[in-house]
Amino acid sequence: MAENSMITLKIDGVQVSVLEGTTILKAAKDNGILIPTLCDLEGLTPYGGCRLCLVEVTGSPKLFPACTTPANSGMEVTTNSERLKSYRKMTIQLLMAERVHMCAVCVANDHCELQALANQLGVNHVVLERHFTREPIDSSHDFLVIDRNRCILCLRCVRVCDKIEGVHTLDLKNRSKDTEVIMDLDESWGNSCSCTGCRKCAKVCPVGAIYIEGEAITQTKHRDVAEFITARRNNR
């Protein structure tokens, strides 16, 4: 079968063999090459939203998101050029400038993927003037809280709610910088009739936008929950 045939490509000069249909991100990861990501999460449908995993493919002037681009036979991929590094730094800065990202006063301080990537990539200041949003925090739910000022719109919560929990309580409204995660038809969370309170959105949120009231962040965050459930389902 075509899906099972192996293909070979080069990632950062290293020859690798993967199953046809594998994404560049997975192919790299399986061969020990880590590409920075924020929106990607094992077990969820790739979305290609955060643009951190952009890679260069020899012969194309375009950059490709590694999480949504299938590896092709004979491809030569570069994952960590100076150009990509500078773009990734700028992407982090754009994310930090778009809403209120002040680590010291955030529930997810020290357990935040955006913060970790900023530190790792050496983004030690934001050159852009920051935009300060003022969205009211919705704590109307019994225990789930959303602070949209910290949201980076990675849509992990929307995808985990749809694909893993199968409910699709969460979705988006508006466009561009005004985009917001909403519950049902823009209800407050406490009034949402479809939310099952499964907490998966809080578990996978890479930042401190969705959290559980009165619970330590280390207890809340289980970012492998989607991978775990998907694997169990496939085995069954």
Place this chain on the structure above:
Amino acid sequence: MSTTNTVIADCNSSSSSKVRVATVWLSGCAGCHMSFLDQDERIVDLAKRIQVVYSPLVDVKEFPEDVEVTLIEGSVANEEQLEVLKDVRAKSRVLISLGDCAVTGNVTALRNSWENSDKEVLERAYKSSEDLQAAVPNMVPKLLIRAKPLHEVVKVDFYIPGCPPSADLINYVLTELLAGKTPNMEGKAKYG
């Protein structure tokens, strides 16, 4: 940057003079200065090589001329600080943003989400939360509409984020600068 470092190295190598270092406290909680002191016994080694010519920790009223390295804690939140920062920048060879407030605005910039934050925070602090003699003080410097990180106002040479920044990192940066090297900050700094 290389020229500034050469200047420091030159200054350091001449036996007669120590490197002139200053620290400044703008809108912050003094936690960054605590971290500076948290260098503990390493401060003794530093003291052999630097002279602290201006700081909240020493009793000097005027910011002096010809300072080699200035560490600034806190954001720029009022008109006085704006003037101080410009003055300090003009008199310092190397200027370092010390801590999250100086680098991002941090807690002091949370008020920026309010459109008239310069008025609203004072109303909130001195009027709506007070029962007796509620009045906004009029003898303090006027707040800026937004609390800003230092690099939005002046050129900043190095950034040491962290709330507070780690004493190890402060020591690393100072030691490197004193050795005439450019500190490599990649992967070392940490927000929050």
